[in-house]
Amino acid sequence: ILLVRWYNTFKMKHLFIALSALCVAIVSAADDVLVLTDSNFDAEIVKHSIILMEFYAPWCGHCKKLAPEYDIAATKLKRNDPPIRIGKVDCTENTATCSKFGVSGYPTLKLFADGKLSKDYDGPRQADGIVKYMQKAASPAAVLIETAAAHDKLLQKSSSVVVVGYFTDKAKATAFENVAKTLRDDYKFAYTTSDDVMDAAGEKDTVKMYRPQAMANKFEESTMVIAGEPTVDGYRTFLNENALGRCGLLTTDNYGKFKKPLVILAGSDVDYVKNIKGSNYWRNRVVKFGKEFKEQLTFGIANKDGIVGLLPESGLPEDVSPVVVIVDAQDRKYVMPNAFSSKDNFVAFLTSYTNGELSPFIKSEEPPADNDGPVTVVTGKTFDEIVMDESKDVLIEFYAPWCGHCKSLEPKWNELGEKMKDNNDIVIAKIDATANDSPSQFQVSGFPTIYFAPKGNKQNPVKYQGGREVADFSKYLKENASKGKSEL
Ligand SMILES: *[C@@H]1O[C@H](CO)[C@@H](O)[C@H](O)[C@H]1NC(C)=O
Numbered sequence: 108i109l110l111v112r113w114y115n116t117f118k119m120k121h122l123f124i125a126l127s128a129l130c131v132a133i134v135s136a137a138d139d140v141l142v143l144t145d146s147n148f149d150a151e152i153v154k155h156s157i158i159l160m161e162f163y164a165p166w167c168g169h170c171k172k173l174a175p176e177y178d179i180a181a182t183k184l185k186r187n188d189p190p191i192r193i194g195k196v197d198c199t200e201n202t203a204t205c206s207k208f209g210v211s212g213y214p215t216l217k218l219f220a221d222g223k224l225s226k227d228y229d230g231p232r233q234a235d236g237i238v239k240y241m242q243k244a245a246s247p248a249a250v251l252i253e254t255a256a257a258h259d260k261l262l263q264k265s266s267s268v269v270v271v272g273y274f275t276d277k278a279k280a281t282a283f284e285n286v287a288k289t290l291r292d293d294y295k296f297a298y299t300t301s302d303d304v305m306d307a308a309g310e311k312d313t314v315k316m317y318r319p320q321a322m323a324n325k326f327e328e329s330t331m332v333i334a335g336e337p338t339v340d341g342y343r344t345f346l347n348e349n350a351l352g353r354c355g356l357l358t359t360d361n362y363g364k365f366k367k368p369l370v371i372l373a374g375s376d377v378d379y380v381k382n383i384k385g386s387n388y389w390r391n392r393v394v395k396f397g398k399e400f401k402e403q404l405t406f407g408i409a410n411k412d413g414i415v416g417l418l419p420e421s422g423l424p425e426d427v428s429p430v431v432v433i434v435d436a437q438d439r440k441y442v443m444p445n446a447f448s449s450k451d452n453f454v455a456f457l458t459s460y461t462n463g464e465l466s467p468f469i470k471s472e473e474p475p476a477d478n479d480g481p482v483t484v485v486t487g488k489t490f491d492e493i494v495m496d497e498s499k500d501v502l503i504e505f506y507a508p509w510c511g512h513c514k515s516l517e518p519k520w521n522e523l524g525e526k527m528k529d530n531n532d533i534v535i536a537k538i539d540a541t542a543n544d545s546p547s548q549f550q551v552s553g554f555p556t557i558y559f560a561p562k563g564n565k566q567n568p569v570k571y572q573g574g575r576e577v578a579d580f581s582k583y584l585k586e587n588a589s590k591g592k593s594e595l
Contacts, residue, residue: 139181141194153222179234248287249296255307272298273310357407374429439467481524487543505540510554
């Protein structure tokens with residue numbers, strides 16, 4: 108008996124050890140996330156030069172999804188050298204802190220630097236992404252240059268604009284670093300306080316902007332002095348106006364920095380790493396040929412595959428490379444129909460644009476030659492003529508060829524068209540919305556979407572929300588068509 112009891116105790120003990128080991132493992136992973144409350148928030152936040160805080164609610168689905176990623180990131184960041192911490196606040200229990208920071212949805216993530224709110228976190232939500240983001244945020248906003256060799260290397264290899272401060276006065280360097288903290292996501296900053304570096308660079312108590320060396324050209328200086336005391340507004344304005352130069356390298360990331368109307372030259376061989384010479388060949392021509400338009404238009408050069416989504420998906424001239432597209436402030440696009448081979452073609456295109464003679468590109472199928480069926484077929488090109496005709500009431504279906512609900516609607520839509528065929532005031536129409544553009548007042552969010560575009564009020568079409576039987580449509584038209592009940 109004694110032996111059995113001893114054996115049982117032995118088993119229990121092992122089970123207990125195993126269980127507690129398991130608990131420790133679970134707790135330690137989650138533990139790396141700092142848990143802050145109303146009572147310790149302020150005291151804890153000032154301890155970290157940089158810290159990410161998640162404001163969450165235990166019931167929130169997105170928070171639960173983030174939790175395992177956040178835990179992993181916390182562990183990795185805690186092991187970083189030096190350690191970087193991330194934390195969380197349960198807003199259902201710590202309402203004072205959460206309302207102080209205006210938290211209105213969950214999860215909300217905010218970055219705190221030196222004890223103060225720095226900015227909203229807009230980075231990735233996967234562990235690795237969070238880690239990378241925080242490592243960058245924790246690195247100095249302005250790189251300290253200590254040797255002349257490091258100075259040259261930095262400028263030689265940079266593929267983006269670098270702003271370098273040369274300071275004999277430490278206080279000036281601090282002001283510069285503060286500006287860099289705010290603008291670091293958009294531009295690269297570096298500075299030096301070393302006499303050797305300043306002697307080698309031939310600069311003293313100046314701040315200079317360097318454009319990438321690969322983009323040097325004879326039409327503009329590669330460097331510019333930024334005058335005046337460092338301020339966020341002053342630097343931002345200066346850099347936004349000058350960093351890109353006469354024809355900047357355009358990517359999906361920096362697209363927003365280019366003023367509109369913007370002339371884009373996009374070629375498959377534009378590549379400032381692998382084909383600097385070829386890229387500059389095109390770029391120099393854009394600058395030279397477009398010289399007379401530089402006050403009215405902005406110019407950019409891009410790799411065609413690097414700006415997918417910014418160019419029209421179709422309708423670019425075939426066998427023409429590079430292509431030229433103008434984007435205006437309303438995001439309308441104008442495509443140069445011929446090759447960028449001569450100054451004449453380019454200047455003629457820019458002249459027509461600035462004279463307001465061009466029509467924007469509209470995605471469209473070819474309109475059908477025979478359009479006498481019960482349902483009128485509309486395309487991008489014929490939308491104005493058919494749907495925007497102020498003398499007709501138009502009921503139009505926006506469909507997608509692959510959509511099942513659209514297919515079931517088709518016989519009913521045809522029947523309705525047949526019914527209204529002899530009515531000269533009403534048009535029953537359809538458009539393949541995947542292949543044709545339509546004006547922005549027709550918001551298509553799912554398929555099919557049906558709009559009623561009444562006579563004399565084409566700027567305010569009404570989304571049809573009723574039933575999908577022929578009787579429903581007829582009733583709708585009876586009540587809502589301009590001519591009214593009596594005549595239908
Ligand atoms: C007529 O249009 C209005 C406004 O869109 C709508 O509420 C109403 O249901 C329509 N009439 C019928 C019979 O569908």
